[in-house]
Amino acid sequence: RHGDNSSLQKILQICPSAVSWTDSLGNIPLTVALENGHLSVATEIYRAMTKEEEGMKSIGSIVQTLQRSLSSVFNEFGVIGANPDIYVNFLIEIGIEMLPLLKIAKHTLLFHHLADRGSAQSAALLTSHACPDSDFVLYKDPTTGSLPIHLACQKQNLDMVRYLLTEASQRDGFEYIYGGLLTGDGQGMTPIQSLLTTFRESDCYDEIGNDANGDIGTDDRLLRCCNCITACLDSFENLPLIHHAIEDMQVQNHSSCTMEMIVDLQDLMETFALDPSCTDRRGRTALFSAIDFYANANIGIDMITSDERTNWDDQEEGKEVLELLLASDYSPCVKDDDGRLPLHYALSRGVKWSECMMALVNANFDALNTADGCTGILPFMLAASEVGDADTTYQLLRCNPGAINI
Numbered sequence: 001r002h003g004d005n006s007s008l009q010k011i012l013q014i015c016p017s018a019v020s021w022t023d024s025l026g027n028i029p030l031t032v033a034l035e036n037g038h039l040s041v042a043t044e045i046y047r048a049m050t051k052e053e054e055g056m057k058s059i060g061s062i063v064q065t066l067q068r069s070l071s072s073v074f075n076e077f078g079v080i081g082a083n084p085d086i087y088v089n090f091l092i093e094i095g096i097e098m099l100p101l102l103k104i105a106k107h108t109l110l111f112h113h114l115a116d117r118g119s120a121q122s123a124a125l126l127t128s129h130a131c132p133d134s135d136f137v138l139y140k141d142p143t144t145g146s147l148p149i150h151l152a153c154q155k156q157n158l159d160m161v162r163y164l165l166t167e168a169s170q171r172d173g174f175e176y177i178y179g180g181l182l183t184g185d186g187q188g189m190t191p192i193q194s195l196l197t198t199f200r201e202s203d204c205y206d207e208i209g210n211d212a213n214g215d216i217g218t219d220d221r222l223l224r225c226c227n228c229i230t231a232c233l234d235s236f237e238n239l240p241l242i243h244h245a246i247e248d249m250q251v252q253n254h255s256s257c258t259m260e261m262i263v264d265l266q267d268l269m270e271t272f273a274l275d276p277s278c279t280d281r282r283g284r285t286a287l288f289s290a291i292d293f294y295a296n297a298n299i300g301i302d303m304i305t306s307d308e309r310t311n312w313d314d315q316e317e318g319k320e321v322l323e324l325l326l327a328s329d330y331s332p333c334v335k336d337d338d339g340r341l342p343l344h345y346a347l348s349r350g351v352k353w354s355e356c357m358m359a360l361v362n363a364n365f366d367a368l369n370t371a372d373g374c375t376g377i378l379p380f381m382l383a384a385s386e387v388g389d390a391d392t393t394y395q396l397l398r399c400n401p402g403a404i405n406i
Contacts, residue, residue: 005041012048019048111136115148116155120163123148137167138176145186149179153191156198156224158231165235177281178236182244192232196245198225200264229272238278242269242286242330246321250293262320269328276330283337287322287330288345294318294356295349319356332363339373347382348374353392361399368400378403 011018022028030049033042114123127136140147149168152160168179176183181192202222233239245268249261268274279285297318326332332342340348343360344367351357361368372382380396380403383389397404 005044008041008044012044016048019045111139112141112146112148112151115157115160115164116151117157118160120159123160123163137164138180143186145184147176147180147183147185147191149181149191150185150189150194153181153194153228156195156221156228158224158227161228162231162235165231169235178232178239181232181236181239190244192229192239192241192244193248195225195229195232196241196248196268198222199229199268200261226271233272233274237275240278240280240286241272242274242278242325243280243284243289246286246289246293249317249321250296262317262324265321266324269324276325276328277334279334279336283335284345285331285334285336285342287325287332287334287342288336290318290322290325290330291342291346291349291351294322295346295351322356323359326359326363332360333366335373341367341370341372343367343379344370344372344374344382347379347392348372348386350387352387352389353383353395357392357395361396365399368396368403380404 019029023032030042030045033039033045111123111126114126137148149161149164151157152164165179165181168176178192182190184190198221202225229241233241242265245265249265277285280289282288295318335341336345341364343357343364346357346360351360368379371378375382375385377385380393380400383392383396387393
């Protein structure tokens with residue numbers, strides 16, 4: 001308890017089995033030493049335990065004891081011993097090859113806990129002492145379904161976010177795209193979604209990029225979040241961040257989707273100067289995601305009664321998202337991998353002229369003369385077959401009468 005190494009040596013010489021004794025709380029000496037941060041004493045106790053046959057008969061039982069001791073240090077909620085870095089050297093010293101898989105909390109693996117609260121230096125050191133065929137950067141906790149990057153992003157641990165993404169970007173055939181940033185955990189939450197939620201829920205949106213020096217706002221939580229998002233974009237320049245932000249807005253309950261979320265989206269675009277031409281795995285720009293948001297909002301409205309629309313205000317939020325991207329030149333002329341322009345895709349989703357079709361036409365007038373990559377037909381024909389709205393077909397022809405002869 002007091003870290004007296006010399007007294008410990010004398011006791012062990014007289015009574016080696018003392019390493020297995022428990023105090024009034026049921027703790028063995030190893031647990032007490034770890035709880036009090038006496039790592040040299042803990043190392044000596046551990047070595048004595050491996051020699052004491054009565055105390056520990058197998059390495060398996062020693063590992064179990066370490067797990068119990070470390071669980072006591074950090075407890076199942078990870079509240080005690082907020083920084084696990086100080087225990088890394090001890091764990092390396094004792095020489096168990098599978099160290100990063102030790103559970104130091106009820107459902108938390110050691111390497112995952114480092115991602116949550118530790119440093120990249122300790123993570124790299126620990127990994128270098130693990131089994132050669134182990135890759136803890138991409139190891140998914142079987143209990144929670146979390147990768148280390150999930151915890152690093154949830155706690156805005158910038159040091160570990162950078163380390164994990166750097167490691168991921170250097171791997172060939174990495175199992176999880178974008179370093180796991182778009183991989184859901186057991187609850188379906190992705191690391192980037194955690195960062196976007198923090199960004200959206202901060203109380204200081206209006207400070208971002210608006211102070212006298214043009215710096216990001218001073219709110220610490222928001223600043224750490226912004227730095228983590230920047231690290232993600234630095235590691236993966238083609239990260240479809242706006243796509244994911246819009247998709248995240250879609251899963252929000254209709255009653256909670258307000259115009260404030262549109263402001264949040266604009267803040268995100270302006271803060272990180274995102275590339276409008278960035279595409280997802282289907283070759284689609286964020287404009288396609290905005291069209292989905294608008295079309296899905298329309299479907300949701302058709303399914304509810306007028307009395308239930310109080311906070312949703314029909315499709316206004318979806319329309320605002322679409323118009324925001326168009327105003328920011330979010331690539332209305334870029335086709336997806338199917339050869340579809342945003343105008344084609346909007347028609348295929350049933351968007352009518354009376355809704356927001358005019359904005360798409362004005363953004364890319366040449367699209368009226370461009371055949372859809374999936375069906376091979378022009379927009380006014382697509383309107384007749386997919387939308388089934390005579391006015392939409394008429395208005396598209398009225399904008400470009402010559403299309404009838406193509």
